Amino acid sequence: MNLDEIRKERRKWLKWKNIAPIFEALQTLRPTDAKVTLGDIIKIEGEYEDPKQIESIAKMMKPWRKGPFEIFGTFIDSEWRSYLKYNLLRPYFNLENKRVADIGCNNGYYMFRFLEDKPKKLVGFDPSILFKLQFEFMNFFIKSEITYELLGVEHAEFYEEKFDTIFCLGVLYHRSDPIVMLKQLYRALDKEGEVFLDTFYIEGDEPVALCPGASYSKIPNIHFVPTISALRNWCERAGFSEFVVLETSVTTQEEQRKTDWIDGESLGNFLDPHDSSKTVEGYPSPRRVYVKLVKKQKKKGKHG
Numbered sequence: 001m002n003l004d005e006i007r008k009e010r011r012k013w014l015k016w017k018n019i020a021p022i023f024e025a026l027q028t029l030r031p032t033d034a035k036v037t038l039g040d041i042i043k044i045e046g047e048y049e050d051p052k053q054i055e056s057i058a059k060m061m062k063p064w065r066k067g068p069f070e071i072f073g074t075f076i077d078s079e080w081r082s083y084l085k086y087n088l089l090r091p092y093f094n095l096e097n098k099r100v101a102d103i104g105c106n107n108g109y110y111m112f113r114f115l116e117d118k119p120k121k122l123v124g125f126d127p128s129i130l131f132k133l134q135f136e137f138m139n140f141f142i143k144s145e146i147t148y149e150l151l152g153v154e155h156a157e158f159y160e161e162k163f164d165t166i167f168c169l170g171v172l173y174h175r176s177d178p179i180v181m182l183k184q185l186y187r188a189l190d191k192e193g194e195v196f197l198d199t200f201y202i203e204g205d206e207p208v209a210l211c212p213g214a215s216y217s218k219i220p221n222i223h224f225v226p227t228i229s230a231l232r233n234w235c236e237r238a239g240f241s242e243f244v245v246l247e248t249s250v251t252t253q254e255e256q257r258k259t260d261w262i263d264g265e266s267l268g269n270f271l272d273p274h275d276s277s278k279t280v281e282g283y284p285s286p287r288r289v290y291v292k293l294v295k296k297q298k299k300k301g302k303h304g
């Protein structure tokens with residue numbers, strides 16, 4: 001697969017009529033030495049000669065799904081409080097000196113947080129030009145060496161380098177062939193490596209999956225919602241030698257809610273108003289499972 005051809009094609013997305021004005025506005029940002037704090041709120045502070053310009057560019061880039069960020073006095077109260085997921089996973093990884101990918105990285109919120117571990121390399125994959133521009137807006141002041149690729153999980157195995165650790169959070173249920181996606185992650189790892197993944201799941205002991213109709217929790221492109229035992233089977237089929245359940249959680253409005261930084265609805269509108277254990281479609285309401293998958297070098301057979 002020729003990734004450079006795909007990169008070249010996708011750079012043309014900057015000319016889309018909803019994107020070009022944002023891209024042009026980003027060219028007018030003025031460099032400054034800012035104080036950067038990569039905590040639960042990613043903060044960029046200091047003197048910026050035109051803070052109103054910052055606010056207006058940030059607003060052009062709605063919806064802000066992941067965050068929050070505070071940039072020269074503008075608080076971007078994103079739909080998701082992404083630090084809840086980050087803090088839940090934090091005890092389970094150490095990225096020091098590792099080659100790390102975040103696949104489905106959105107605007108890079110988690111990648112900015114990963115910098116605290118001093119990874120050797122940090123690459124984000126996400127085919128959304130809007131989220132890439134949100135990343136570039138922040139990174140203009142953060143000045144990290146993170147690489148953001150406008151590529152998807154389907155490209156990761158062809159990437160110029162392999163990874164020691166891959167995060168792939170909130171992507172699996174969007175894929176119509178989840179086992180293929182897990183194999184793509186497996187092949188994007190070096191000979192040994194680990195994946196941190198989360199997905200919606202349903203309760204139950206049987207290795208089965210819910211196949212929603214037109215939408216699940218009003219999200220249109222959800223293909224399969226497995227039990228944990230079905231997920232384990234998928235991961236085994238993809239070749240992973242270890243499958244460890246780290247955490248499970250129920251998404252609440254503490255984590256995902258309507259704010260001024262998204263247009264339209266959020267979790268509060270996605271659940272049955274009379275029974276929050278069900279989605280508006282009548283399915284079990286969203287629960288997430290967080291797993292760690294390990295790839296080990298295969299032992300050589302008798303014939304070498």
Ligand SMILES: C[S@@+](CC[C@H](N)C(=O)[O-])C[C@H]1O[C@@H](n2cnc3c(N)ncnc32)[C@H](O)[C@@H]1O
Pocket residue numbers: 066082103104105106107125126127128131151152153154168169170171
């Ligand atoms: C539900 S969001 C999850 C974001 C973030 N990883 C998290 O867990 O908070 C799904 C993300 O996957 C991205 N995405 C869409 N298609 C993708 C693909 N083919 N490969 C990788 N990511 C994709 C979307 O742009 C979006 O940022």
